[in-house]
């Protein structure tokens with residue numbers, strides 16, 4: 001390994017001993033940009049890599065709220081303002097019981113690279129809380145969001161830092177967060193949050209953007225290898241925002257989606273998943289995916305028994321992990337390859353473990369990496385920001401066309417980087433190198449800051 005990269009990785013490990021997800025994300029990027037670092041020994045003197053992996057600012061705060069029974073709870077809120085190199089900090093908020101500093105930092109780090117790939121002027125940030133929204137009443141969710149924003153509002157703004165949704169934060173939560181921001185600041189600042197409702201400054205296609213974008217990227221990757229989505233069997237983990245709209249677009253392209261999941265288990269419907277039923281269960285009733293069997297008794301349901309989701313045992317041509325980080329282990333990757341997998345598209349952030357990822361690349365499976373493949377969400381968020389600045393709404397078809405074009409550009413950017421360094425079909429390296437080149441250019445231009 002390049003000595004400078006080795007030194008930076010060792011330093012990161014010493015300083016961030018318990019931050020496994022953050023270290024995993026840093027290691028993946030730094031090891032894959034080795035060909036570029038080899039060409040630029042001068043980067044060491046200006047500590048370019050050390051500056052790139054260190055957040056500009058990490059904010060943590062207390063979030064108290066009172067539940068419906070009158071009991072007070074205290075959660076921890078986070079916002080990492082990772083990099084403002086190419087625009088205001090930009091990245092979602094996650095509400096999930098597993099949230100900790102390591103997860104927020106890994107997500108923020110990934111976000112800088114993802115946002116650079118979109119070609120749009122947005123920096124990288126991420127935030128959230130260890131609050132678990134599952135089973136909470138609407139009133140509890142509202143009070144938690146208000147308490148969270150009461151602190152967060154000091155740190156954000158349309159030209160400073162623009163949060164959006166992520167796991168556990170959808171349109172409902174963004175509405176409550178926006179309402180509280182407006183109330184405290186006494187200003188209508190539409191561009192301070194994205195993923196807003198359409199009635200007060202949201203963008204058409206934002207809801208669909210990550211899932212649709214994933215399929216646009218997959219379409220390009222398959223095309224480049226003389227394949228199409230038409231007639232392919234697809235399995236999709238998760239049944240949240242990303243999973244649902246990836247499923248919708250995959251169906252439009254003629255794929256047969258046979259399985260989806262949540263954190264309890266997965267459904268298998270060999271006739272093809274009925275997406276309307278999934279939307280009813282997940283978007284309206286906020287219930288468990290197992291409810292699918294009430295509507296479609298012929299379908300199968302497999303409960304999660306250990307950390308390997310049963311969804312990866314199902315035979316498929318294309319797997320789309322769209323739930324969470326490290327949800328696809330080496331064991332699951334081996335099972336998928338044994339069953340004839342041809343491609344994998346990362347809808348979630350870092351869904352493959354390091355070992356799974358290396359194995360899939362080694363087996364020549366086409367792997368669409370999260371940074372590139374799920375960048376459609378943040379790209380349409382940036383389009384939402386520009387509509388807010390213009391005080392104007394763009395029609396669905398226009399935003400969708402822009403999204404499609406951005407995803408094609410991202411694919412081509414990754415492919416060009418791959419070809420330049422003779423990296424075959426290693427799209428993970430292609431995405432990291434292309435994003436790194438843009439970021440390092442901006443760093444060089446802006447001096448030591």
Ligand code: NDP
Pocket residue numbers: 165166167168169170210237238239240241242243261262263264322323324325327347348349374375377378
């Ligand atoms: P949602 O909250 O809408 O859905 C998350 C889905 O993943 C749910 O089905 C959930 O099941 C499942 N899930 C969450 N955590 C786990 C876990 N630990 N184990 C198994 N299943 C789990 O989130 P999104 O769809 O918005 O986000 C999904 C992924 O996509 C995340 O990695 C996110 O960072 C990434 N992403 C999202 C973007 C967006 O625009 N929303 C943009 C780019 C990336 P359950 O209900 O049982 O918890």
